[in-house]
Amino acid sequence: MPFKLTEEFRETAARIRARYPRADAALIPLLHEVQREKGYVAEEAMDELAKFLELPYSRVKAVVTFYTMFNRAPAGKYHLQVCRNISCHMAGAPGLLARLREKLAIGEGETTADGLFTLSSVECLGACGAAPVMQVNETYFENLTLEKLDALLEDMRHGRLLTGAKEK
Numbered sequence: 001m002p003f004k005l006t007e008e009f010r011e012t013a014a015r016i017r018a019r020y021p022r023a024d025a026a027l028i029p030l031l032h033e034v035q036r037e038k039g040y041v042a043e044e045a046m047d048e049l050a051k052f053l054e055l056p057y058s059r060v061k062a063v064v065t066f067y068t069m070f071n072r073a074p075a076g077k078y079h080l081q082v083c084r085n086i087s088c089h090m091a092g093a094p095g096l097l098a099r100l101r102e103k104l105a106i107g108e109g110e111t112t113a114d115g116l117f118t119l120s121s122v123e124c125l126g127a128c129g130a131a132p133v134m135q136v137n138e139t140y141f142e143n144l145t146l147e148k149l150d151a152l153l154e155d156m157r158h159g160r161l162l163t164g165a166k167e168k
């Protein structure tokens, strides 16, 4: 369905915009709002936001493509984002990714056929002291082990995990 800024969204967006002296400072908060609402930031949404903020489309697109936290396509109910940077790498992130690839039978950037899981590896999540770290939707899981990961997957499969995302 094409993205259109609804009246309700425009009101929210105007409130967010008013908090910042410059339009470009409101861009990231508004992108978060779109993602919270739709689950991802479609090309049409970037175009609409660019018009709303009177910014060049290329500026909006550059921000969305730079930050891995913004999904550019619909993600699964649980978006598993494993940090791949040095602290997490040294603490076992490659093993976590391998376990997820094996158990979910998908590669990075893919979504399971049932729409439950999307798997990504991402740059530093800023919680290096608790490596290895995985972000699931808006929630961080730290000091992960393979056993903890298996238990988390079971909780997600049975709908027992709250991750701050809207139910889809």
Ligand code: FES
Binding pocket: 083, 084, 085, 086, 087, 088, 089, 124, 125, 126, 127, 128, 129, 131, 132, 133
């Ligand atoms: S290296 Fe993984 S959170 Fe920083």
